[in-house]
Amino acid sequence: MSQQPPEHTRTRYRPGALEFLALGLIVLVLGQRWLVELFDVPALQTGATVFVAIMIQATPFLLLGVVLSGAIAAFVPGSFWRRVMPKNKALAVPVAGCAGALIPGCECASVPVANGLMSKGVTPAAALAFLLSAPAINPIVMVSTFVAFPGQPELVLARFLASLATAMALGWLWLKFGKSQWLRLGPRTHLIGSNSWHTFRLTASHDFLHAGGFLVIGAMAAAAINVLVPPAWMNAVADNPLLAIGAMAALAILLSICSEADAFIAASFTEFSNTAKLTFMVVGPMVDLKLISLQAGTFGRAFAARFAPTTAVVAILMSVLFGWWLLT
Amino acid sequence: MVVADMRRDVQAIILLLLGGAVLRITWTDAYLNYVREEMRPFLFLSAALLLVLGVLALVDAVRILRSDPVKVAPGLTEEERELEDDHDHGAWSTWLLLLPVLAIFLIAPPALGAYTAAREETNAIPPAEAQAPPLPPGDPVPVALGDFVGRAVWDNGLTLEGRQVQLIGFVTPNPAGGWWLARLSIACCAADAVSTKVQVEGAEEYPANTWVSVVGSWIPGGGTMSADSVPIIVADSVEVIPAPRNPYE
Numbered sequence A: 001m002s003q004q005p006p007e008h009t010r011t012r013y014r015p016g017a018l019e020f021l022a023l024g025l026i027v028l029v030l031g032q033r034w035l036v037e038l039f040d041v042p043a044l045q046t047g048a049t050v051f052v053a054i055m056i057q058a059t060p061f062l063l064l065g066v067v068l069s070g071a072i073a074a075f076v077p078g079s080f081w082r083r084v085m086p087k088n089k090a091l092a093v094p095v096a097g098c099a100g101a102l103i104p105g106c107e108c109a110s111v112p113v114a115n116g117l118m119s120k121g122v123t124p125a126a127a128l129a130f131l132l133s134a135p136a137i138n139p140i141v142m143v144s145t146f147v148a149f150p151g152q153p154e155l156v157l158a159r160f161l162a163s164l165a166t167a168m169a170l171g172w173l174w175l176k177f178g179k180s181q182w183l184r185l186g187p188r189t190h191l192i193g194s195n196s197w198h199t200f201r202l203t204a205s206h207d208f209l210h211a212g213g214f215l216v217i218g219a220m221a222a223a224a225i226n227v228l229v230p231p232a233w234m235n236a237v238a239d240n241p242l243l244a245i246g247a248m249a250a251l252a253i254l255l256s257i258c259s260e261a262d263a264f265i266a267a268s269f270t271e272f273s274n275t276a277k278l279t280f281m282v283v284g285p286m287v288d289l290k291l292i293s294l295q296a297g298t299f300g301r302a303f304a305a306r307f308a309p310t311t312a313v314v315a316i317l318m319s320v321l322f323g324w325w326l327l328t
Numbered sequence B: 001m002v003v004a005d006m007r008r009d010v011q012a013i014i015l016l017l018l019g020g021a022v023l024r025i026t027w028t029d030a031y032l033n034y035v036r037e038e039m040r041p042f043l044f045l046s047a048a049l050l051l052v053l054g055v056l057a058l059v060d061a062v063r064i065l066r067s068d069p070v071k072v073a074p075g076l077t078e079e080e081r082e083l084e085d086d087h088d089h090g091a092w093s094t095w096l097l098l099l100p101v102l103a104i105f106l107i108a109p110p111a112l113g114a115y116t117a118a119r120e121e122t123n124a125i126p127p128a129e130a131q132a133p134p135l136p137p138g139d140p141v142p143v144a145l146g147d148f149v150g151r152a153v154w155d156n157g158l159t160l161e162g163r164q165v166q167l168i169g170f171v172t173p174n175p176a177g178g179w180w181l182a183r184l185s186i187a188c189c190a191a192d193a194v195s196t197k198v199q200v201e202g203a204e205e206y207p208a209n210t211w212v213s214v215v216g217s218w219i220p221g222g223g224t225m226s227a228d229s230v231p232i233i234v235a236d237s238v239e240v241i242p243a244p245r246n247p248y249e
Helices: A006-011 A017-030 A032-038 A042-075 A078-084 A089-102 A107-119 A124-137 A139-148 A153-177 A196-228 A241-255 A262-268 A274-283 A289-299 A301-326 B008-027 B037-065 B078-087 B091-095 B098-107 B114-119 B145-154
Strands: B165-173 B179-185 B194-201 B211-219 B232-240
Touching: A017 A032, A017 B008, A017 B098, A032 B098, A042 A107, A042 A196, A042 B008, A042 B037, A042 B098, A042 B114, A089 A124, A089 A153, A107 A124, A107 A196, A107 A289, A124 A139, A124 A153, A139 A153, A139 A262, A153 A274, A153 A301, A196 A241, A196 A289, A196 B008, A196 B037, A196 B091, A196 B098, A241 A262, A241 A274, A241 A301, A262 A274, A262 B194, A274 A301, A289 A301, B008 B037, B008 B091, B008 B098, B114 B165, B114 B179, B114 B194, B145 B165, B145 B179, B145 B194, B165 B194, B194 B211
Parallel strands: B194 B232
Antiparallel strands: B165 B179, B165 B211, B179 B194, B211 B232
């Protein structure tokens, strides 16, 4: 790429970014042998494998999410949402919460979709209820839970109800206490293209690149936890019911496992009570490292700092409540 | 220093690199080190989508160079276009997407192995069926490691008694002596790997992560009816084999 003549400065050609990228890549390729040696330690290698695995597993789902958010931006007029969503905001929350059951994605897909909904004028409370319920109660997750816990359909029911209740509670809490300035919805005028397809493409690319970076942060954190926390620590707290629930909630947040796989992991904690396993499955799809990172990147840190802890507390309370009702 | 802004040419290149990385691991079966086989079509689709988005972003970048920004971002006024990238707050985060690309192309992290298997204490998750059906005929009969452990631990080895079995897995040194034959299984991706181990007796030592096929017979003594029981197999023969295409069971 050649240097631009001065009259083109308004296109903001700033030598640096691309050249830096090219130079960096050349240095890394030359240093590959050294890099491979550096990673020839079992713990580091395991961390790298887990990191790449989370990224590879999440990429198709994140792309599904940004394709949907792009389609919402480009092809669905704002008036559509005013027609299908109840005028009453308090009523829109459960409608959006239940709509989450229809989108077969995991949590990475739901963040850009919720963002797209908000920027089209859907009330944030409803979009947030959707954000929380979509990865938790969709059909794939329900089926995988059923498979992971053979002969225990009450666990599937408890998971469905506790997750939906948490999503709706958070939507209503936002209606009552939420402040719009906590939400940073970036201006999206720069994503309007020359036609609908162009808008679709700009929105999808932007949302993917933006959220993808935050997914990397979450995946690295989860990979580090995976290597640093010996599984044996867990079984030590299994006997104390309260500690067990707290430990499973903390583990769900730290491990950042896809909602479609977490039932199998929950089932592998054989020492724990069913309520503790339920907590793992209700908290995980709604609050975890990669999700907090994605939310902070999409909606701003002020939002994530309030929303994630509140969600975690409500999710634990709902798990205990439904666990006590359905599982004991 | 680099990025208050993320220009479209750089965006295009990151999309293309990521698409290329996904295409490469899916094409070469390396993806099986990270995720399940069922993901293959979705990974191909993802790679295609990323590459198409990348090429089109490159077209946009060329248009910007040709100073045709109206076509590229018609929703903005002249002034906003000047400022566009400056309020793209998260732009720095996009650079992080180079990390998985670099990891895939430069380090190519291998499948999880002995390190992970040795760390896990849970070994035998209770199976769905109360009692497993008899093993198919054959001598030795190939049995999946997880199936073997389930039968040994939760059926008291009833269906294994008097049978010679063939197990496939990788060598995991047992800190308490000897080695385990281990296999990992994944529900979604390698982040959720669960391990199964069998203590192998009557065999020589091999380096960690060597793939072997063990022919032998189950003996009691590894414990039953508890998730951390590790069954024992007495080996008649151990053969070093190439790693299977899909390392997970």
